[in-house]
Amino acid sequence: xxxxxxxxxxxxxxxxxxxxxxxxxxxxxxxxxxxxxxxxxxxxxxxxxxxxxxxxxxxxxxxxxxxxxxxxxxxxxxxxxxxxxxxxxxxxxxxxxxxxxxxxxxxxxxxxxxxxxxxxxxxxxxxxxxxxxxxxxxxxxxxxxxxxxxxxxxxxxxxxxxxxxxxxxxxxxxxxxxxxxxxxxxxxxxxxxxxxxxxxxxxxxxxxxxxxxxxxxxxxxxxxxxxxxxxxxxxxxxxxxxxxxxxxxxxxxxxxxxxxxxxxxxxxxxxxxxxxxxxxxxxxxxxxxxxxxxxxxxxxxxxxxxxxxxxxxxxxxxxxxxxxxxxxxxxxxxxxxxxxxxxxxxxxxxxxxxxxxxxxxxxxxxxxxxxxxxxxxxxxxxxxxxxxxxxxxxxxxxxxxxxxxxxxxxxxxxxxxxxxxxxxxxxxxxxxxxxxxxxxxxxxxxxxxxxxxxxxxxxxxxxxxxxxxxxxxxxxxxxxxxxxxxxxxxxxxxxxxxxxxxxxxxxxxxxxxxxxxxxxxxxxxxxxxxxxxxxxxxxxxxxxxxxxxxxxxxxxxxxxxxxxxxxxxxxxxxxxxxxxxxxxxxxxxxxxxxxxxxxxxxxxxxxxxxxxxxxxxxxxxxxxxxxxxxxxxxxxxxxxxxxxxxxx
Amino acid sequence: xxxxxxxxxxxxxxxxxxxxxxxxxxxxxxxxxxxxxxxxxxxxxxxxxxxxxxxxxxxxxxxxxxxxxxxxxxxxxxxxxxxxxxxxxxxxxxxxxxxxxxxxxxxxxxxxxxxxxxxxxxxxxxxxxxxxxxxxxxxxxxxxxxxxxxxxxxxxxxxxxxxxxxxxxxxxxxxxxxxxxxxxxxxxxxxxxxxxxxxxxxxxxxxxxxxxxxxxxxxxxxxxxxxxxxxxxxxxxxxxxxxxxxxxxxxxxxxxxxxxxxxxxxx
Numbered sequence: 001x002x003x004x005x006x007x008x009x010x011x012x013x014x015x016x017x018x019x020x021x022x023x024x025x026x027x028x029x030x031x032x033x034x035x036x037x038x039x040x041x042x043x044x045x046x047x048x049x050x051x052x053x054x055x056x057x058x059x060x061x062x063x064x065x066x067x068x069x070x071x072x073x074x075x076x077x078x079x080x081x082x083x084x085x086x087x088x089x090x091x092x093x094x095x096x097x098x099x100x101x102x103x104x105x106x107x108x109x110x111x112x113x114x115x116x117x118x119x120x121x122x123x124x125x126x127x128x129x130x131x132x133x134x135x136x137x138x139x140x141x142x143x144x145x146x147x148x149x150x151x152x153x154x155x156x157x158x159x160x161x162x163x164x165x166x167x168x169x170x171x172x173x174x175x176x177x178x179x180x181x182x183x184x185x186x187x188x189x190x191x192x193x194x195x196x197x198x199x200x201x202x203x204x205x206x207x208x209x210x211x212x213x214x215x216x217x218x219x220x221x222x223x224x225x226x227x228x229x230x231x232x233x234x235x236x237x238x239x240x241x242x243x244x245x246x247x248x249x250x251x252x253x254x255x256x257x258x259x260x261x262x263x264x265x266x267x268x269x270x271x272x273x274x275x276x277x278x279x280x281x282x283x284x285x286x287x288x289x290x291x292x293x294x295x296x297x298x299x300x301x302x303x304x305x306x307x308x309x310x311x312x313x314x315x316x317x318x319x320x321x322x323x324x325x326x327x328x329x330x331x332x333x334x335x336x337x338x339x340x341x342x343x344x345x346x347x348x349x350x351x352x353x354x355x356x357x358x359x360x361x362x363x364x365x366x367x368x369x370x371x372x373x374x375x376x377x378x379x380x381x382x383x384x385x386x387x388x389x390x391x392x393x394x395x396x397x398x399x400x401x402x403x404x405x406x407x408x409x410x411x412x413x414x415x416x417x418x419x420x421x422x423x424x425x426x427x428x429x430x431x432x433x434x435x436x437x438x439x440x441x442x443x444x445x446x447x448x449x450x451x452x453x454x455x456x457x458x459x460x461x462x463x464x465x466x467x468x469x470x471x472x473x474x475x476x477x478x479x480x481x482x483x484x485x486x487x488x489x490x491x492x493x494x495x496x497x498x499x500x501x502x503x504x505x506x507x508x509x510x511x512x513x514x515x516x517x518x519x520x521x522x523x524x525x526x527x528x529x530x531x532x533x534x535x536x537x538x539x540x541x542x543x544x545x546x547x548x549x550x551x552x553x554x555x556x557x558x559x560x561x562x563x564x565x566x567x568x569x570x571x572x573x574x575x576x577x578x579x580x581x582x583x584x585x586x587x588x589x590x591x592x593x594x595x596x597x598x599x600x601x602x603x604x605x606x607x608x609x610x611x612x613x614x615x616x617x618x619x620x621x622x623x624x625x626x627x628x629x630x631x632x633x634x635x636x637x638x639x640x641x642x643x644x645x646x647x648x
Numbered sequence: 649x650x651x652x653x654x655x656x657x658x659x660x661x662x663x664x665x666x667x668x669x670x671x672x673x674x675x676x677x678x679x680x681x682x683x684x685x686x687x688x689x690x691x692x693x694x695x696x697x698x699x700x701x702x703x704x705x706x707x708x709x710x711x712x713x714x715x716x717x718x719x720x721x722x723x724x725x726x727x728x729x730x731x732x733x734x735x736x737x738x739x740x741x742x743x744x745x746x747x748x749x750x751x752x753x754x755x756x757x758x759x760x761x762x763x764x765x766x767x768x769x770x771x772x773x774x775x776x777x778x779x780x781x782x783x784x785x786x787x788x789x790x791x792x793x794x795x796x797x798x799x800x801x802x803x804x805x806x807x808x809x810x811x812x813x814x815x816x817x818x819x820x821x822x823x824x825x826x827x828x829x830x831x832x833x834x835x836x837x838x839x840x841x842x843x844x845x846x847x848x849x850x851x852x853x854x855x856x857x858x859x860x861x862x863x864x865x866x867x868x869x870x871x872x873x874x875x876x877x878x879x880x881x882x883x884x885x886x887x888x889x890x891x892x893x894x895x896x897x898x899x900x901x902x903x904x905x906x907x908x909x910x911x912x913x914x915x
Contacts, residue, residue, distance in 0.1 A: 247882050440751050441728035470770045508770040528880045530851040535772035587726045599881045
């Protein structure tokens with residue numbers, strides 16, 4: 001009977017008929033389920049049952065794609081089943097029956113990584129035929145997949161279906177005439193790879209599959225390289241920013257009707273925007289209407305640049321600290337042993353220009369030398385900070401520091417006016433900084449450095465540039481206050497240029513400076529006031545403590561300095577701090593930009609609002625070039641004199 | 649109209665009627681989501697909790713558990729932070745928990761049966777008292793529902809409400825001096841679906857909503873497998889249990905007070 005049928009119908013047609021039949025049955029089952037849902041869900045809603053829509057159906061725009069992938073998956077595995085079934089004699093006794101459970105593997109695999117829809121595992125699964133019918137719909141609904149990836153996945157699935165169909169035909173052709181025993185794996189391999197009459201030649205099929213794979217690889221690479229502008233993702237990012245602020249901000253009036261009106265004004269502009277930069281600018285405009293610090297967009301390029309820099313050894317430094325003094329950019333510190341110190345740069349010199357060449361950063365816009373002129377930089381920053389939260393001196397200090405840092409190996413040709421107003425030109429090669437790269441959440445990678453030095457007057461001097469990397473910072477600070485400088489004349493905590501970080505760290509570090517549990521300040525979130533509480537830690541540091549701040553002491557540094565000032569356990573020296581103090585979170589947006597937003601208002605222990613005002617030092621030191629020439633570090637000198645006066 | 653067509657119409661109408669009958673005859677009553685609690689005919693708080701204990705595995709089985717060792721993952725996806733949590737729990741109020749979130753905090757908390765404490769590498773150590781101690785005890789005692797009266801003075805069922813997509817009994821648990829805890833128990837399964845509570849922390853009181861997304865089971869005892877908590881800043885914290893072992897031997901030193909906590913003990 002079989003021989004007669006085989007002589008009338010080609011085995012491939014037979015297999016195709018099977019595929020059509022079982023796929024049709026699957027379609028029928030789906031149609032029945034869908035039809036039942038179409039009747040039952042509305043009925044349930046009408047009757048008051050709160051049955052939510054599955055997440056996949058809430059994305060109406062993706063339903064056609066999901067259906068395509070579903071059918072592709074069904075067809076793919078039916079082809080597989082058709083081939084496997086051809087080599088099973090009796091499913092109750094065959095060892096190959098376990099192969100029928102193979103389709104569940106990709107489902108389980110996708111389920112394991114569903115919490116990371118854009119992670120590497122899910123991306124790989126979404127391209128493998130057989131797994132892509134599960135993984136790609138998950139990615140579409142839960143994450144993002146570029147058009148190139150979707151096309152590639154679909155193309156690979158089609159290639160897989162075509163290949164498996166033909167393989168099933170070949171296996172069926174050979175296997176149908178066998179009876180009484182199951183073919184061995186060697187038999188199966190021979191059937192699939194060898195030539196058979198009445199079946200397709202595998203060579204051109206193999207060539208076709210390879211072509212498809214190459215084409216999809218090219219497609220993916222193109223897609224990855226171009227990273228096309230996706231308006232829907234950009235709009236989602238804008239909406240997420242708006243909604244987050246609406247949900248979280250503590251000032252109901254500020255984010256009430258006015259905030260709704262801002263969205264109504266700006267959203268249409270985002271819809272018409274033609275590139276990501278335009279969207280970013282509009283979103284930043286919206287955020288800036290709040291008038292808060294710690295609120296803004298961190299471009300995705302920044303993360304890439306910082307990540308690359310971290311992989312290349314970290315930030316390159318010159319050893320210079322530069323601040324705006326008397327309408328000039330003046331060197332206020334030269335780190336001993338640094339390239340600037342080796343080149344003979346002195347404190348008090350005025351920076352005139354920076355010629356940057358031999359750039360090592362591959363992400364630099366171009367590798368051509370660039371020159372920054374101090375006067376132009378001052379004008380640019382002054383214009384940029386007009387009517388902004390960040391005051392000019394702070395922005396100037398940060399900008400000036402950035403032009404004398406870069407990648408390790410960059411060459412800087414710096415032009416100064418020395419103490420005698422003579423022009424001095426110095427060549428400096430940036431070297432690796434002394435800190436440890438640290439990653440916290442969605443903040444860009446930051447190099448955190450903690451320095452500890454005993455001054456000649458037997459005073460401890462600790463300096464750190466951020467309140468991050470808590471394990472290391474707490475340990476180092478604890479060592480300083482409980483061991484190294486426990487019996488010294490006093491301690492200087494240098495927060496000049498400290499960019500802030502974790503508020504928890506301010507609470508923790510203050511612990512060694514108090515005897516009883518006490519409060520550092522108050523954060524007011526929406527409906528939730530929270531106190532920054534200091535737990536006393538033993539042994540308490542009992543010697544005089546001086547804290548140094550300047551216009552680039554930011555955020556947690558200001559909370560720390562202001563809190564100790566209020567507690568009366570430290571005296572603060574230097575220059576008014578930045579006044580950028582609000583607690584915040586950083587999250588990642590759908591368009592891969594970072595979004596930092598404020599989560600609470602803050603006032604110090606004494607009720608001072610530091611945002612926009614900063615911490616005023618107990619002893620304000622106005623720097624001049626003459627004073628810097630005379631005292632090298634006048635702020636540190638003042639602090640040291642005070643500590644020594646307390647120790648007598 | 650042919651006879652075949654009429655038969656088809658009749659069959660369709662009959663099917664529809666059958667469906668409608670099945671819906672109206674269902675024992676489940678529709679529940680309207682209502683922000684204010686509506687008192688309907690409902691069991692007492694104690695009965696709901698008793699049903700919950702049965703749903704977990706039954707009082708007898710739970711009492712046989714003398715220790716629990718749990719390994720979990722904690723994450724705040726929106727903030728991009730995650731870490732590991734391990735908990736050891738034993739009879740007589742012994743517990744200890746270690747939470748390690750790289751680049752953020754390493755926090756321990758526990759009790760030796762007398763002193764309830766917290767210690768963080770960032771903020772230092774403290775001995776807890778009042779509401780914080782009570783809530784810590786509730787969180788880390790094995791199966792507190794076996795004897796809820798040791799934690800709360802009253803437990804009252806306030807009716808039913810939709811929570812996490814399910815109809816739930818709303819049970820308010822109160823004790824003087826600590827914030828009320830509102831727990832939602834599934835009407836259908838009896839299992840705890842989540843709660844709303846004001847958590848007393850070192851920094852102040854924080855309103856949080858927790859939802860138990862799924863349950864696991866070991867040795868015939870169910871336990872919350874995935875818990876999602878909405879924090880005051882709107883972010884979601886997810887705790888996923890990776891492993892839970894019952895009745896393993898725990899080194900008694902696990903519950904010993906750390907040195908920095910010992911230093912805080914009154915002399």
